[in-house]
Amino acid sequence: MSPRRDASEERFGWLLCTPAVLAMLLVTAYPILYALWLSLFRYDLRFPDQREYVGLANYASVLTSGVWWESLANTLIITVASVAIELVLGMLLALVMHRVLFLRRTVRASVLVPYAIITVVAALAWKFAFDPVTGFVNPWLGLEQAWLTERWSAFLVIILTEVWKTTPFMALLLLAGLTLVPQDLLDAARVDGANAAQRFFRVTLPLMRSAILVALLFRTLDAFRIFDTVFVQTRGAQGTETVSIVGYHALVTRLNLGLGSAVSVLIFICVIAIAALFVKGFRVSFAAGEES
Amino acid sequence: MRGKKQPKSLLYRWTVAALAANLLPGCSVDAPETPVLRWYVFDEPSGAFAEASRRCAEASDGAYRVELRPLPADADQQREQLVRRLAARDDDIDIIGMDVIWTAELAEARWILPWPEDQAEAAREGRIPAAVASATYQGRLWAAPFTTNTQLLWYRTDRVSRPPQTWDDMIDMAESLGEEGTIQAQGARYEGLTVFFVSLLASAGGSVLDEAGAAALQPGPVREALRLMRRLAGSPASDRGLASAREDQARLAFESGGSSFMLNYTYVWPSARSNAPAVAEHMGWARWPAVEAGRPSRVTIGGINLGVGAFSRHPDLALRAAACIASRDGQRLAAERGGLPPTTAALYDDRQVRATFPFADLLRETLNDAAQRPKTPLYNDVSLAISRTLHPLAEIDPDGDAERLRQAVGRALRSEGLL
Numbered sequence: 001m002s003p004r005r006d007a008s009e010e011r012f013g014w015l016l017c018t019p020a021v022l023a024m025l026l027v028t029a030y031p032i033l034y035a036l037w038l039s040l041f042r043y044d045l046r047f048p049d050q051r052e053y054v055g056l057a058n059y060a061s062v063l064t065s066g067v068w069w070e071s072l073a074n075t076l077i078i079t080v081a082s083v084a085i086e087l088v089l090g091m092l093l094a095l096v097m098h099r100v101l102f103l104r105r106t107v108r109a110s111v112l113v114p115y116a117i118i119t120v121v122a123a124l125a126w127k128f129a130f131d132p133v134t135g136f137v138n139p140w141l142g143l144e145q146a147w148l149t150e151r152w153s154a155f156l157v158i159i160l161t162e163v164w165k166t167t168p169f170m171a172l173l174l175l176a177g178l179t180l181v182p183q184d185l186l187d188a189a190r191v192d193g194a195n196a197a198q199r200f201f202r203v204t205l206p207l208m209r210s211a212i213l214v215a216l217l218f219r220t221l222d223a224f225r226i227f228d229t230v231f232v233q234t235r236g237a238q239g240t241e242t243v244s245i246v247g248y249h250a251l252v253t254r255l256n257l258g259l260g261s262a263v264s265v266l267i268f269i270c271v272i273a274i275a276a277l278f279v280k281g282f283r284v285s286f287a288a289g290e291e292s
Numbered sequence: 293m294r295g296k297k298q299p300k301s302l303l304y305r306w307t308v309a310a311l312a313a314n315l316l317p318g319c320s321v322d323a324p325e326t327p328v329l330r331w332y333v334f335d336e337p338s339g340a341f342a343e344a345s346r347r348c349a350e351a352s353d354g355a356y357r358v359e360l361r362p363l364p365a366d367a368d369q370q371r372e373q374l375v376r377r378l379a380a381r382d383d384d385i386d387i388i389g390m391d392v393i394w395t396a397e398l399a400e401a402r403w404i405l406p407w408p409e410d411q412a413e414a415a416r417e418g419r420i421p422a423a424v425a426s427a428t429y430q431g432r433l434w435a436a437p438f439t440t441n442t443q444l445l446w447y448r449t450d451r452v453s454r455p456p457q458t459w460d461d462m463i464d465m466a467e468s469l470g471e472e473g474t475i476q477a478q479g480a481r482y483e484g485l486t487v488f489f490v491s492l493l494a495s496a497g498g499s500v501l502d503e504a505g506a507a508a509l510q511p512g513p514v515r516e517a518l519r520l521m522r523r524l525a526g527s528p529a530s531d532r533g534l535a536s537a538r539e540d541q542a543r544l545a546f547e548s549g550g551s552s553f554m555l556n557y558t559y560v561w562p563s564a565r566s567n568a569p570a571v572a573e574h575m576g577w578a579r580w581p582a583v584e585a586g587r588p589s590r591v592t593i594g595g596i597n598l599g600v601g602a603f604s605r606h607p608d609l610a611l612r613a614a615a616c617i618a619s620r621d622g623q624r625l626a627a628e629r630g631g632l633p634p635t636t637a638a639l640y641d642d643r644q645v646r647a648t649f650p651f652a653d654l655l656r657e658t659l660n661d662a663a664q665r666p667k668t669p670l671y672n673d674v675s676l677a678i679s680r681t682l683h684p685l686a687e688i689d690p691d692g693d694a695e696r697l698r699q700a701v702g703r704a705l706r707s708e709g710l711l
Contacts (some may be wrong), residue, residue, distance in 0.1 A: 026491055040706070044707060045379045046373075046375075046397065046400065046401035046403075046669065047400070047401065047669075059711070061708055061709045062709075062710060064709075065709050065710045067710040067711070068710055076324065077417075080630075101393070101481070132532075132533065144532075146533045146535075146536065148536055149532075149533055149534075149535040149536040150535075152548075155688075191361075208293070210671070234536075235481070235482070236481075237480065237481035237535075237536065237683060238535065238536075238684070246710055248709065249676065250710060252372055252376075253368070253372065253672060253676070254673050254707075254711070255375060255673060256707055258671075258709075263710070
């Protein structure tokens with residue numbers, strides 16, 4: 001193909017993308033830039049006349065606050081723990097869905113049920129299940145634990161809720177990756193004497209690498225923005241506050257647009273950083289794949 | 293020809309008449325002439341608010357109709373919905389059922405209209421002073437006091453011979469009762485924790501803000517309030533779930549019979565009578581315990597005042613309707629059906645009201661000494677600062693936390709930093 005044709009094709013490609021790009025700019029770029037702009041002001045929605053430019057003071061205020069760092073740590077704990085568990089469980093579910101011989105559609109559909117349930121409903125259901133008075137978890141385990149009143153047990157309930165709710169999503173993405181693994185390769189490995197574990201770790205997993213990374217990226221970004229589960233179950237009490245709840249308090253409860261926007265922008269930066277980390281990880285893995 | 297045509301036209305006329313009759317109630321009787329006032333207020337389950345506003349609309353002789361716009365039960369969520377609409381200058385909001393803590397915020401933001409002095413005078417007439425104070429900001433009345441509320445001490449008369457006078461007294465009594473001595477209070481991280489702290493602080497002779505609106509938090513009273521919170525949370529007499537207990541958890545736990553003391557609002561009385569008659573039979577009431585013997589407690593006042601939205605299309609009618617709903621008759625309805633204590637002092641002598649609140653005298657006496665929550669447009673920030681600094685009660689360090697509290701409230705008043 002000539003470079004000239006490439007260029008015109010590229011131009012045509014951009015032209016085709018334009019409507020989508022414009023729509024994206026309208027619904028994402030504008031609010032993001034507006035939040036950036038607002039974050040430079042001391043601006044209370046109740047007293048718009050007192051709005052004043054304060055430069056980066058809001059960022060300084062957020063970044064020197066213990067609340068921000070504590071909530072960031074909480075968010076990372078929830079993100080890492082829930083995504084790690086989801087990856088393992090999701091992989092197991094994907095293998096089951098891939099191998100199942102009968103009722104394949106029923107199995108795949110039923111696995112999706114938790115994902116179809118509204119997060120607030122799921123969070124309430126788990127909250128009730130762990131309630132010391134009305135819940136069934138304590139009698140099952142023979143415990144008398146007020147789960148949501150202590151930090152670590154509250155984290156446990158929040159993480160379990162997240163895992164229960166989003167493992168199906170992980171499993172579906174991984175299933176898509178599994179179906180891409182050519183049966184020939186697995187058969188060849190079997191002929192060469194590889195056992196099931198070796199076939200999985202040496203053949204299936206490396207071939208699924210990009211599917212796994214995509215699944216991890218999606219889930220990590222999603223988990224990092226966790227709001228509803230925590231809001232319903234603890235309202236951020238017991239040291240389980242996440243960055244989204246901190247932003248919500250500043251923006252919606254306190255109507256402090258400047259400070260709240262600064263929090264939103266910082267969350268956005270964190271999300272970009274996570275995405276960059278993964279995308280970089282991709283390139284490395286692609287290059288390695290092509291070399292071998 | 294004529295004879296043949298007539299039946300047809302008669303039929304036609306009947307059809308038109310029937311159609312018109314069907315359409316009438318929808319368009320021409322109600323609508324454009326009768327202005328509809330929207331009253332945004334929490335969804336009162338007994339229907340007392342709907343009935344009160346219906347009666348006022350009837351008495352207005354077609355001057356207005358009132359439509360209820362229900363808000364969530366939780367005061368924080370009510371406020372969230374309202375402030376978002378008011379910030380967007382929503383002209384649908386005519387009357388607002390305002391929690392007492394919103395007065396300064398909504399007034400300072402000019403989201404509600406001040407009451408003209410003559411009507412304000414009428415609205416103050418015969419009301420409990422603390423209820424009037426809760427609707428007053430910078431010398432003006434911003435809402436008609438409607439219902440009020442405050443906490444009492446509820447205790448088991450079969451286990452305790454006389455109600456405790458002070459907090460230390462109560463914790464001692466509860467500890468000596470053993471398993472059944474539990475004290476039910478509100479220790480979750482929410483507004484109720486701020487209420488608890490403000491009541492203790494006021495009972496110890498302190499206040500959160502001074503006259504000028506700056507942080508007061510006198511060291512002596514603050515340390516005393518924090519000491520008692522810490523003592524309660526660390527005592528075997530406190531409930532295991534104190535760190536997540538709100539009013540309703542306290543009520544349910546008390547109704548299950550395993551507790552001997554409870555600090556809670558008056559709604560627990562009708563609730564216990566219908567849910568747990570065996571407990572209600574031995575349920576006594578007394579003044580909220582004092583912090584120090586000889587100085588009567590000062591308990592935080594709650595309740596709802598009726599304000600008029602600043603962007604209302606019918607502010608004069610809304611004012612009229614608000615005054616009517618908050619009048620004695622409206623209060624009596626809210627009291628008898630909804631169990632919401634009235635703000636007009638004389639109603640506490642009303643036979644029917646006394647039947648609803650057998651503790652009416654105690655309630656009025658408590659309300660006469662009631663404490664206000666900090667009156668600042670930044671109340672929400674201040675309240676968050678208090679409940680966040682003090683939660684969980686079991687980890688309070690009276691000396692260190694007094695200073696942390698002062699700093700947090702100072703930051704809240706300057707709208708600085710995260711809370």
